[in-house]
Amino acid sequence: xxxxxxxxxxxxxxxxxxxxxxxxxxxxxxxxxxxxxxxxxxxxxxxxxxxxxxxxxxxxxxxxxxxxxxxxxxxxxxxxxxxxxxxxxxxxxxxxxxxxxxxxxxxxxxxxxxxxxxxxxxxxxxxxxxxxxxxxxxxxxxxxxxxxxxxxxxxxxxxxxxxxxxxxxxxxxxxxxxxxxxxxxxxxxxxxxxxxxxxxxxxxxxxxxxxxxxxxxxxxxxxxxxxxxxxxxxxxxxxxxxxxxxxxxxxxxxxxxxxxxxxxxxxxxxxxxxxxxxxxxxxxxxxxxxxxxxxxxxxxxxxxxxxxxxxxxxxxxxxxxxxxxxxxxxxxxxxxxxxxxxxxxxxxxxxxxxxxxxxxxxxxxxxxxxxxxxxxxxxxxxxxxxxxxxxxxxxxxxxxxxxxxxxxxxxxxxxxxxxxxxxxxxxxxxxxxxxxxxxxxxxxxxxxxxxxxxxxxxxxxxxxxxxxxxxxxxxxxxxxxxxxxxxxxxxxxxxxxxxxxxxxxxxxxxxxxxxxxxxxxxxxxxxxxxxxxxxxxxxxxxxxxxxxxxxxxxxxxxxxxxxxxxxxxxxxxxxxxxxxxxxxxxxxxxxxxxxxxxxxxxxxxxxxxxxxxxxxxxxxxxxxxxxxxxxxxxxxxxxxxxxxxxxxxxxxxxxxxxxxxxxxxxxxxxxxxxxxxxxxxxxxxxxxxxxxxxxxxxxxxxxxxxxxxxxxxxxxxxxxxxxxxxxxxxxxxxxxxxxxxxxxxxxxxxxxxxxxxxxxxxxxxxxxxxxxxxxxxxxxxxxxxxxxxxx
Numbered sequence: 001x002x003x004x005x006x007x008x009x010x011x012x013x014x015x016x017x018x019x020x021x022x023x024x025x026x027x028x029x030x031x032x033x034x035x036x037x038x039x040x041x042x043x044x045x046x047x048x049x050x051x052x053x054x055x056x057x058x059x060x061x062x063x064x065x066x067x068x069x070x071x072x073x074x075x076x077x078x079x080x081x082x083x084x085x086x087x088x089x090x091x092x093x094x095x096x097x098x099x100x101x102x103x104x105x106x107x108x109x110x111x112x113x114x115x116x117x118x119x120x121x122x123x124x125x126x127x128x129x130x131x132x133x134x135x136x137x138x139x140x141x142x143x144x145x146x147x148x149x150x151x152x153x154x155x156x157x158x159x160x161x162x163x164x165x166x167x168x169x170x171x172x173x174x175x176x177x178x179x180x181x182x183x184x185x186x187x188x189x190x191x192x193x194x195x196x197x198x199x200x201x202x203x204x205x206x207x208x209x210x211x212x213x214x215x216x217x218x219x220x221x222x223x224x225x226x227x228x229x230x231x232x233x234x235x236x237x238x239x240x241x242x243x244x245x246x247x248x249x250x251x252x253x254x255x256x257x258x259x260x261x262x263x264x265x266x267x268x269x270x271x272x273x274x275x276x277x278x279x280x281x282x283x284x285x286x287x288x289x290x291x292x293x294x295x296x297x298x299x300x301x302x303x304x305x306x307x308x309x310x311x312x313x314x315x316x317x318x319x320x321x322x323x324x325x326x327x328x329x330x331x332x333x334x335x336x337x338x339x340x341x342x343x344x345x346x347x348x349x350x351x352x353x354x355x356x357x358x359x360x361x362x363x364x365x366x367x368x369x370x371x372x373x374x375x376x377x378x379x380x381x382x383x384x385x386x387x388x389x390x391x392x393x394x395x396x397x398x399x400x401x402x403x404x405x406x407x408x409x410x411x412x413x414x415x416x417x418x419x420x421x422x423x424x425x426x427x428x429x430x431x432x433x434x435x436x437x438x439x440x441x442x443x444x445x446x447x448x449x450x451x452x453x454x455x456x457x458x459x460x461x462x463x464x465x466x467x468x469x470x471x472x473x474x475x476x477x478x479x480x481x482x483x484x485x486x487x488x489x490x491x492x493x494x495x496x497x498x499x500x501x502x503x504x505x506x507x508x509x510x511x512x513x514x515x516x517x518x519x520x521x522x523x524x525x526x527x528x529x530x531x532x533x534x535x536x537x538x539x540x541x542x543x544x545x546x547x548x549x550x551x552x553x554x555x556x557x558x559x560x561x562x563x564x565x566x567x568x569x570x571x572x573x574x575x576x577x578x579x580x581x582x583x584x585x586x587x588x589x590x591x592x593x594x595x596x597x598x599x600x601x602x603x604x605x606x607x608x609x610x611x612x613x614x615x616x617x618x619x620x621x622x623x624x625x626x627x628x629x630x631x632x633x634x635x636x637x638x639x640x641x642x643x644x645x646x647x648x649x650x651x652x653x654x655x656x657x658x659x660x661x662x663x664x665x666x667x668x669x670x671x672x673x674x675x676x677x678x679x680x681x682x683x684x685x686x687x688x689x690x691x692x693x694x695x696x697x698x699x700x701x702x703x704x705x706x707x708x709x710x711x712x713x714x715x716x717x718x719x720x721x722x723x724x725x726x727x728x729x730x731x732x733x734x735x736x737x738x739x740x741x742x743x744x745x746x747x748x749x750x751x752x753x754x755x756x757x758x759x760x761x762x763x764x765x766x767x768x769x770x771x772x773x774x775x776x777x778x779x780x781x782x783x784x785x786x787x788x789x790x791x
Contacts, residue, residue, distance in 0.1 A: 002573050006690045007542050011120055019701070020060075020125040022071045024469060032068035034060055035457045035476040035506055036126075037489070038075030038134065041111040042082040045118045046530040047545075047561050048515040048523040054549035055512060055627065056480050057124045061682035062622045064125075065705040071473055073130035073460050074119065078108045079397045080449045081169060081335045087396075097395060097424070104396040105135060118533060122542050123685045125701075132459050134398070134452045141419035143447065144401040145464065146455050148413045150350065150499055151402075156390070158404075158411070160346045162272050163389045164331070167290025167303075168338035171393040172347050174448055175385075176488040178340060181332045187257060189322040190314060192218065195234035195243065202227075202235055202246075203321060205257025207328055209314065210307040211264040213240050213295040214285030219261050219274055222248035227260060238319045239310065240296065249274050266342035268331075269385070286341050303339075348391035348400060348445065352495060356381050359491070362498050366509055369625055373483060373511035377494075380487040388492070390448045397446030403428040407438030454492040457505040476506040483511055510625050513558040520560050536566050543684035544570035550631035550683045572635050573687050576680075579643050580691055583673050586654045587695070590666045599664030602764060603649050606721025607668050608712045610641060611675055615708040618679050622705075631683055638676055645725045646672075652770040675706040720760050724768070727751060727761065730787040731772040738789060745773045748790035752782030 014020065023029075036056055039049055060072040087095075087103045095103065112133070119126060132139050150156050163172045187205050190212075194200040204218065215237050220227035231248040251270055252261055263274050265282045275282065284293050292298050292306045301309060314320045331340050352359070360381050368374035391400060399422045401414035414421045415429040423442030433440055455463075461474035475497075481489060490509065497505040514522055517529030524530065536545050547569035552559050600608070614637045621630035646668075653665045673695060681688040681700045692700035731749060732742055740746075749772075753761055761768070761779045769777050778790070 002541055002543075002570075002577050002687065004541055007121070007123070007537075007686050010686050010689050011123065014125070015120065018129070020064075020070075020072065020127050021129055022073075022127050023069055026069050029067060029069035031071060031472050032063045033071040033461065033473045033476040033478075035460060035479040036072070036074055037479075037481045037485070038077040038132070038453055038456065039115060040077045040080065040082070041108045041115060042080075042086070043111060044114050045533060046523050047533055047536070050122060050533045050545060051515045051549045051552055052480065052482065052512070053119065053124055054122070054546050055510070055625070057122075057126075057546075058550065058622075058627050058682045059478065059480070059510075059625065060125055061685065061701065062705065064701065065678070065681065065703065067704070071130070071460065072125065072127055073132065074116075074124075074126040074128060075132045075453075075456055075460075076112050076115075076134065077449065077453055078112065078133055078135040079104075079452065081394065083108055084394060084396050085336075101396060108135060121537060122533065122546065125685070130460070132456070134449075135396075137420055139452070139459065140398045142455065142459055142463070143398045143452050144414060144419045144421065145416060146458075146496065146500055147401060147447070147451070148416060150496075151411070151413055153499065155351050155499055157349055157351070158346060158409075159349050159387075160344060161349070161386060161389075162266055162342050163345050163347055163386075165288065165341050165343040165345060166333040166336065166338060167286070167288065167341060168336050169333060169393075170288050172345055172389045172391060173333055173340065174389055174450070174488075176380075176450075176491075177334050178331050179334045179337075180329050181337075182327055182329050184325055185328040187324040187326045187328075188311065188314075188320055189258065189324070190238060191319050191321055192235040192238060194230075195236070202230065202260055203258050204260045204262055205324075206262055207326075208264070208267050208307075209310045210292065210298075210303055211262070211267050211285055212237055212310060213292070213298065214264040214266075214283040215242075215244055215262045216265055216275070216280045216283060217244050217263040217278065218246045219249045219252050219263050220246060220259065221250060221252040221254045223250070224252075224254045224259050238317065239313055247274075247278055249277070265344075268342065272342060282344065284344065286343060288343070288345075290341070303341075347389045348443075349387040350390050350495075352388045353384050353386060355495065355499075356384060358498060359495050362494050362504050365504050366494075366506060369508060369510045373486065373509075376483065376486045377491055380491060388448075388495075390451055391445040392448055394446050397449060398452055399423055399446050400443045402443045403440040404443060405433035405436060405438045406441050408433060408436040410435040410438075412440055450488055450492045451496075453489055454496040455500070457493065457497055458500065474501075475504050478508040478510060479506045480510045480512070482514055484514065486511065515552065516558050516560040518561055518563070522558075523561075531561055536563075540566055540570040541573065541686070543573055543687045547572065547631060547684055550627040553628040572639065573684060575639055575643065576687060577691070579638075579647060580673065580695065582647060583669055584695065587666055587670055587673070590670060592667060592670050596663040596667035599660050599662075600668060601661070601664060601767065602717065602721060602724070603646065603767070604664050604668040605714065605717045606724075607642070607646050607672060609714045609718050610637065610721070611672050612708045612710070612712045613718070615675060615679070615706045616713075619705065619708070622682070627683070630679075634676060634679055641725075642672055642676075645728065649725075649728070649771050678703055678706050723757055723760065724764060727753075727768065727787070728772055731768075731774070734787050734789060743773060745775060746789060747774075748776040748778065749774050750778045750780060750788050750790055752780050752784055752786050752788075754783075754785060755781045 034056060060070050063070050083104050087107060091103055164178060166173050185207050187207055188209050189203050189205050192202045192204060218235055222228055230246045233246050234243045236243050263271050265275055265285060266272050287293050290303050292301050298306045298309060332338060333340050360378060363374060363377050401421050403412045403423055410433050412428055412430060424444050428440040457476045462469035493505050517523045519529050521527055521529055533545055544566050548566040551565060614633060617633050618630045650665045653661050677688045677692045677700055688700045735742055751761060758781050765777050765779060
């Protein structure tokens with residue numbers, strides 16, 4: 001039976017011995033580098049994280065056993081919106097910058113310590129001496145250096161452009177930080193008057209009447225016969241009286257509403273496209289806090305209040321002809337879950353639209369596992385509308401390392417020797433603007449958090465200082481992450497690493513699905529469906545949780561957390577311990593020798609053939625990162641072939657007096673236990689460490705991964721062994737049917753078999769009598785295969 005005290009024992013032993021430290025001076029082993037996803041330190045790890053990091057640890061442990069010098073650091077994504085909000089809720093919004101940042105760092109450090117301990121509890125073999133923390137001075141310096149280098153290459157610029165803006169957070173956000181949300185809303189049908197006092201009217205359906213004041217055109221589809229005659233004419237905007245032109249644009253959906261649309265600056269992306277295509281005027285409609293601008297008496301109202309007031313006034317004037325409830329998709333900020341807007345803002349941008357082909361080129365040089373996941377990145381790259389907006393109006397992020405001339409706008413970068421810098425408080429590297437002599441003002445904004453994490457393959461390989469390590473450790477061998485961050489972390493890492501080095505960031509990328517909560521939804525603290533690994537470790541064990549991860553099969557898609565799966569993993573581990581209680585005394589004092597092969601019989605040879613077939617199968621699965629296939633194959637073999645049959649089949653030998661036969665059994669038993677424990681070691685490290693120590697007196701994690709002996713694989717023997725086991729199963733069933741104990745000794749049974757199996761049964765009749773506890777077996781050739789108890 002599994003004893004959970006072994007977890008603490010091995011965890012502390014590995015920690016004390018620094019068992020998993022990367023040996024930078026060892027030039028004899030090939031280096032294998034893992035670019036791990038840095039979790040955001042706004043809480044603790046949940047079972048979604050556990051699945052992710054278990055996959056990573058399976059790879060690390062397997063590669064060590066294959067002879068690699070594994071570089072497996074852990075990163076921590078420490079800065080951003082959630083931490084700021086938590087600190088503001090706890091301490092208020094009136095802290096000065098120094099105190100605010102100290103509170104953010106303290107909260108983050110506290111969470112980081114808890115998460116690090118969770119990783120140790122789960123047996124993750126991370127080299128914590130090489131961890132990186134994005135809020136550290138060292139990491140910020142590297143981020144800022146990367147920005148300065150990209151600026152020197154002309155890849156960064158300040159521009160005035162429409163950007164996605166979160167009024168709640170009061171900051172620009174990038175496209176990948178946006179989520180779609182469906183909600184019910186009202187589609188309001190509003191009457192517009194045609195030009196020249198005409199009695200004709202044009203009805204337009206809109207979900208955003210609060211943007212009437214920012215309407216700069218009315219668009220219709222030129223193929224729509226209802227409205228084609230109006231193109232070029234003007235209409236008067238209700239409540240505001242301003243006249244705008246009716247234009248033709250093929251993007252207008254003739255089936256939505258009335259087929260005529262307001263073009264506002266900016267209601268949505270289509271408005272922006274039509275605005276640029278037709279070179280329309282812009283009216284700034286909403287300020288950074290989500291209040292109306294240039295809206296007459298409605299100026300200063302929040303979006304929601306303005307909507308209510310404008311609808312009320314339209315109804316008073318009889319302008320609303322109909323209201324229709326519809327299901328409408330809105331864009332929300334993934335962090336705060338509040339609606340976003342499209343606003344013109346002066347921001348920092350990184351040039352991505354000019355380099356879409358280069359990004360896709362680099363992506364094609366990487367092996368994607370599974371291959372289909374590359375399509376997500378390609379699709380994302382194909383629909384980039386504007387450059388990456390990288391500036392954020394936050395405080396707890398890496399500062400942009402620039403000063404800007406107040407007079408001419410000239411940009412001065414930080415001195416690379418002085419990094420990291422904070423231009424909000426630090427003096428510029430020069431006294432005045434090199435271009436016009438004007439005063440320099442420090443940039444107050446910070447970076448998008450993806451700027452921080454998109455250089456991880458460089459940082460873990462020693463960039464920019466450790467050139468010797470960098471030559472061996474870059475590109476990384478593999479990155480592992482969930483499907484949902486392909487469009488962000490993966491896309492921006494490929495782009496930034498290419499921009500800085502001209503190379504790919506990793507040779508392989510393993511993309512897996514998500515672990516969903518028990519309710520089938522993505523695990524989220526805000527939803528309340530998060531499951532803590534500590535609960536399951538306490539009830540079952542750390543290895544049970546790890547085995548559950550291997551069996552989750554999330555490489556093929558998302559999967560809900562089912563507690564019975566953890567229970568099943570736990571039952572297998574108990575089976576492993578209990579079965580070795582039999583094997584250990586049977587192998588007491590035994591020293592394996594190849595000469596003992598001469599004492600093996602058909603049951604031993606069957607096991608050895610099946611074992612070596614398994615080793616081939618499992619090795620292939622590990623190489624292809626098919627952890628479900630590896631774990632499932634081992635479990636099925638060990639439980640249903642080794643335990644259910646072989647251990648039962650050899651008991652008469654183990655407890656008997658035939659010493660020569662016993663050597664053959666011991667040889668086979670040792671081979672199976674030794675190989676199975678080594679194959680399971682990457683998945684259940686605590687159990688295998690304990691069992692292998694008692695079995696072989698060695699550290700299983702320092703052993704080589706098993707290699708199949710092709711000469712031991714004999715498909716003919718496997719077929720015969722399988723048939724003999726089926727006969728044994730039939731005898732057991734016959735005893736059960738007759739309500740007899742399995743250890744009850746029968747006087748005689750008759751076995752009818754096809755002619756092709758008669759010789760096999762006749763040759764092994766005596767063994768079957770000893771295994772099945774039957775005094776006499778009579779074998780007959782018969783058409784009807786079966787076993788019967790002789791009366």
